Amino acid sequence: MIKVTNTLTERKEEFKPLEGKTVKMYVCGPTVYDHAHIGHARSAVVFDVIRRWLEYRGFRVIFVRNYTDVDDKIIKRSKEEGIPWYEVSKKYIASYEEDMEVLNVKEPTYKPKVTEHIREIIEMIDGLIQKGHAYEADGDVYFSVESFPEYGKLSKRKTEELLAGARVEPGEKKKNPLDFALWKKSKEGEPGWESPWGVGRPGWHIECSAMSMKYLGETIDIHGGGLDLIFPHHENEIAQSESYTGKTFARYWIHNGFVMVNREKMSKSLGNFFTIKEILKQFSPDTLRLFLLSTHYRSPIDFTVERLKEAERALKRLTTFIESVKAVEKLPQEGEKGEPIDVESARREFEAAMDDDFNTAKALGALYELVKRANTLKDKALKRQKITPSERESLVEAARFTENALKTLGFKLEREQSEGGLEEALIELLIQVRGELRKKKEFQLADLIRDRLKELGITLEDLPTGTVYRRE
Numbered sequence: 001m002i003k004v005t006n007t008l009t010e011r012k013e014e015f016k017p018l019e020g021k022t023v024k025m026y027v028c029g030p031t032v033y034d035h036a037h038i039g040h041a042r043s044a045v046v047f048d049v050i051r052r053w054l055e056y057r058g059f060r061v062i063f064v065r066n067y068t069d070v071d072d073k074i075i076k077r078s079k080e081e082g083i084p085w086y087e088v089s090k091k092y093i094a095s096y097e098e099d100m101e102v103l104n105v106k107e108p109t110y111k112p113k114v115t116e117h118i119r120e121i122i123e124m125i126d127g128l129i130q131k132g133h134a135y136e137a138d139g140d141v142y143f144s145v146e147s148f149p150e151y152g153k154l155s156k157r158k159t160e161e162l163l164a165g166a167r168v169e170p171g172e173k174k175k176n177p178l179d180f181a182l183w184k185k186s187k188e189g190e191p192g193w194e195s196p197w198g199v200g201r202p203g204w205h206i207e208c209s210a211m212s213m214k215y216l217g218e219t220i221d222i223h224g225g226g227l228d229l230i231f232p233h234h235e236n237e238i239a240q241s242e243s244y245t246g247k248t249f250a251r252y253w254i255h256n257g258f259v260m261v262n263r264e265k266m267s268k269s270l271g272n273f274f275t276i277k278e279i280l281k282q283f284s285p286d287t288l289r290l291f292l293l294s295t296h297y298r299s300p301i302d303f304t305v306e307r308l309k310e311a312e313r314a315l316k317r318l319t320t321f322i323e324s325v326k327a328v329e330k331l332p333q334e335g336e337k338g339e340p341i342d343v344e345s346a347r348r349e350f351e352a353a354m355d356d357d358f359n360t361a362k363a364l365g366a367l368y369e370l371v372k373r374a375n376t377l378k379d380k381a382l383k384r385q386k387i388t389p390s391e392r393e394s395l396v397e398a399a400r401f402t403e404n405a406l407k408t409l410g411f412k413l414e415r416e417q418s419e420g421g422l423e424e425a426l427i428e429l430l431i432q433v434r435g436e437l438r439k440k441k442e443f444q445l446a447d448l449i450r451d452r453l454k455e456l457g458i459t460l461e462d463l464p465t466g467t468v469y470r471r472e
Helices: 038-056 072-081 085-102 118-130 159-165 204-216 227-245 285-293 305-329 343-355 360-384 389-408 414-439 443-455
Strands: 003-006 011-014 022-027 060-065 134-137 140-143 180-185 200-202 220-226 250-256 259-261 458-463 466-471
Touching: 003 250, 022 038, 022 204, 038 060, 038 085, 038 220, 038 250, 038 259, 038 285, 038 389, 060 204, 072 085, 118 134, 118 140, 118 180, 118 204, 118 227, 140 227, 180 204, 180 227, 200 204, 204 220, 204 227, 220 227, 227 250, 285 305, 285 360, 305 360, 305 389, 305 466, 343 360, 343 389, 360 389, 360 466, 414 443, 414 458, 414 466, 443 458
Parallel strands: 022 060, 022 220, 220 250
Antiparallel strands: 003 011, 134 140, 140 180, 180 200, 458 466
16 A cells, blocks of 8 residues: 555555556656756756656556746747747756756656647647636736635645735736636747737746647546645646546646755756756766765755765665675575575565555665674675575575665666776676786785775685675
């Protein structure tokens, strides 16, 4: 049984999709006017892991992540860069997809763009006007918040409190300060599309409702995004969607916490952001993924270079263990009982953590504990230069489970392993050269190789069956 913390009910609930083993999931994607930063990476990785875990548990996930490819910020950037607004969108969509591929985020089932769904958006706006939930004002169309009594149910805000801080911006013709734009009249030089209300473009909120309904239907299972989207974006999505259909829009609302820098949310508006590309110049994609998953997705996570280095070291411990089991497989076997590791209990702990609101921090903790116990057993065996069949079997199983669990969480491991493959080949070559030197009784040079490798964290063990190595 998978449990999910639902922002709407503020409770942890058993997850039951509307249609058996099919999960319909929509996650708000980026507004593409700049390179993605670590905050974007967290949301992408969190919902990638949620999707992967649901698939691991046998669900078929239809996953939609949109692109906002026309927006005030995109228009502003086009003026700054001196290129058309659609070239800005194209450029930064390509940049985002490059980042997602490097981070091993799975391709969405659908990745719609706003500009390709103008017809559906206009139809929905027109329907809201016909139902009395929206009104036109000099080429703009606004949603009437008063027409939806449940407004504020996601963010737990009351309309009276919201009204106290609301205001009408110059040029807006709202009937109520809380009303929000569904369609915006285009200014001179701005992009626009023909509509019943004149040339204009969609407001920000309507796009997600229209695209979600096109690809997933009127009611979806999971709607996700960052905490900053709860209000007003997701609140407005609920209001316009449920007013249009008369049905529940999303059954489970899942929101990830912020990436923090010096106790402030990482954001482009504050200028305290680091792009994914900048971080990946110093750290591997798997290191960044481990850093992002080392805290429960609903909690804030503090971004520091030191924490990335900690993640790098933690990842190295896991991957080194997976590689190092090859050394004990070569040990001569003796006895029957030994002290094998209970891999199955680690598997149960890992799966229980993931089933409990996708608790990656606790799941990774189960892996760290398993590897710690396995390394103790492995080192004892290397010291004895012998191993029992049950010990060998449990170490191999522990390495296999660790690798599979990491891949289930979306770790590529290829990069570390490909680098490790070259490193391993060089170590094996040095071991071979050292063996030849020993045969020729050139012990000084042979010992130099052994000592220099030890300085690099590689300890050689001369066994009756040959020389093996382990990483310290």
